[in-house]
Amino acid sequence: MSKSTLLRSGPPVPSPASAAGGSGLVSATTAGATAPPALPPAARARLDEAFRATLARGIHGLCFSPYLEGQQPGDTIAEAQIRERLAIVRPHARWVRSFSCTDGHEQTPRIAKQLGLKTLVGAWLGTDAAINERELDGVIQVARDGCADLVAVGNEVLLREDLDEDALIDCIERVKRALPGVPVGYVDAYFLFEKHPRVTAVCDVVMTNCYPFWEGCPREQALAYMQTMLARTRAAAPDKRIVISETGWPDQGSAFHGAVPGHEAAMQYFVDTAAWAEAEGIECFHFAAFDEAWKVGAEGDVGAFWGLWDKHARLKFP
Secondary structure, eight states: OTTOOSOOSOOSSSOGGGSTTOOOOSOOOOTTOOOOOOOOHHHHHHHHHHHHHHHHHOEEEEEOOOOOTTOOBTBOOOHHHHHHHHHHHGGGEEEEEEOOSSTTTTHHHHHHHHTTOEEEEEEOOOSOHHHHHHHHHHHHHHHHTTOOSEEEEEESHHHHTSSOHHHHHHHHHHHHHHOTTSOEEEEEETTHHHHOHHHHHHOSEEEEEOOGGGGTOOGGGHHHHHHHHHHHHHHHSTTSEEEEEEEOOOSSSOOBTTBOOOHHHHHHHHHHHHHHHHHHTOOEEESOSBOOTTHHHHHOTTTTOOOSBOTTSOBOOO
């Protein structure tokens, strides 16, 4: 998710097992799946209570973007806007993940630290070499200022084919040299760490994006599917620290093969993944804190509806 203007690695044909790099855990599904019936009142009441309890207890991490309606990547973001949005999520997560260190986003880690949050700080890399330089300089400065607990050099760069493997490794190694003592890694879809062992090897921390939705997995099988994604990452990166850097479920939009957005589906996925991650001691970042209206064009009609809070910062659930 995040700034990507490209759909994730979903299957080009109805079966998730046929997706390039897909886990193959789920049997073939059909396009145009319909939403399951609403839960009976008693079951819905239990889900509502579980969601409220999970949010009140707080989760490991939330993916954070401060964009308001009408804003998009490239716009300059003000400190006050970031502070207001971070104050909303502060009671509900121990970490926040940011995606960029330019255009005002470099302020997010400092403000988060002031609010007592830990930070996974990202440098956004793409096809523009000048912007990449600014991002790398920015993330190094943020970390040198003591505001980064983890650093991610790039997000889905290999998935989008924005940089080749050698160029990406050069960027990761440059940041590692500049930041001794700060864990540095890279974020991508789980199967890219299998395909690029040299990238995996250079990472202090492997940060894997796991989206059952984008492989057409029905919500009922999604937690097991995501666990298989994590298992494959672990197999590709033995003895490495592994973080689930993104996972989530949209509450509105079109179905993707067997994966159907929905209010109850998004709530249940949040509850299930949070409970599992806590029980297993897994560092997991839920995508996302807030809906982002600009993503409708970038990621289809589901793109704007991954948040726990809507674009106006109103909690959407229960």
